[in-house]
Amino acid sequence: MTLAEARAALRAARRVAVLTGAGVSAESGIPTFRDALSGHWARFRPEDLASPDAYRRDPEMVWQWYAGRYRDVSRAQPNGAHHLLARLEREKGEGFFLATQNVDGLHVRAGSERLVELHGNLGTARCEVCGAVAPLPDPETFTPPPTCPVCSSRMRPNVVWFGEFLPQGALEAAAQAFGEADVALVIGTSGQVYPAAGLALETRRAGGTVIEVNPDETDLTPHMSCSVRDVASRGLAALMAER
Numbered sequence: 001m002t003l004a005e006a007r008a009a010l011r012a013a014r015r016v017a018v019l020t021g022a023g024v025s026a027e028s029g030i031p032t033f034r035d036a037l038s039g040h041w042a043r044f045r046p047e048d049l050a051s052p053d054a055y056r057r058d059p060e061m062v063w064q065w066y067a068g069r070y071r072d073v074s075r076a077q078p079n080g081a082h083h084l085l086a087r088l089e090r091e092k093g094e095g096f097f098l099a100t101q102n103v104d105g106l107h108v109r110a111g112s113e114r115l116v117e118l119h120g121n122l123g124t125a126r127c128e129v130c131g132a133v134a135p136l137p138d139p140e141t142f143t144p145p146p147t148c149p150v151c152s153s154r155m156r157p158n159v160v161w162f163g164e165f166l167p168q169g170a171l172e173a174a175a176q177a178f179g180e181a182d183v184a185l186v187i188g189t190s191g192q193v194y195p196a197a198g199l200a201l202e203t204r205r206a207g208g209t210v211i212e213v214n215p216d217e218t219d220l221t222p223h224m225s226c227s228v229r230d231v232a233s234r235g236l237a238a239l240m241a242e243r
């Protein structure tokens, strides 16, 4: 499928499902996970930070890492890709669904509303005892760990760690949206983490069109109807251009 055909398919689509990954926030200055030099996992081992064992072993160190990421994302601004996806939602209305793997909250700050945050959100914490979720305080003055406003127990970062389940209902809603989509967009993800990466294949399996926007090839590329080899903001702009 050519770019022109992909553009026409997106324009004609009544139902559009979008999966985003860390690459959509790269142009906001937020490091991805697996990009060789800048990615988080290039400098840390994920098991040492983003896992229940790491948190059990050293909650202080894990909280320090997340408090630093929370500060970074709070200082970052949504980029063109986030704004274009918020515009696409306004154009498609009820037929639009966004599933993000990102925990940086930038889609919400760009105005996206019809979305699920599959891996949680850095700006909130979850009580280890009663499960209450609360927003974190001002990132510039926040000193972890936060305590639960309901039962005063210690709270943990409200993100999905390796080996943990995704938020209740989020995955089901996403699987349904991708299974019904005429067009799925897969933007800025290496497609290595399931079940999120499998969502785009639901659209393919149901006979829909799947379009990837990524400067590099990914594990999902062979399954795509069209791959736009560009950064998220330019690739999306090309797909959403009038002609």
Ligand code: OAD
Pocket: 020, 021, 022, 023, 024, 026, 027, 032, 033, 034, 035, 039, 046, 050, 101, 102, 119, 160, 161, 162, 187, 188, 189, 190, 191, 192, 193, 213, 214, 215, 216, 217, 218, 230, 231, 232, 233
């Ligand atoms: P990765 O770091 O695995 O992949 C980022 C992707 O973005 C790569 O394919 C890059 O080529 C691409 N990329 C880089 N710059 C880009 C740009 N400007 N525009 C578009 N794409 C760009 O990040 P994810 O695929 O999001 O999970 O990782 C998925 C999950 O693995 C994360 O949600 C996290 C991590 O473990 C949890 O935290 C549970």
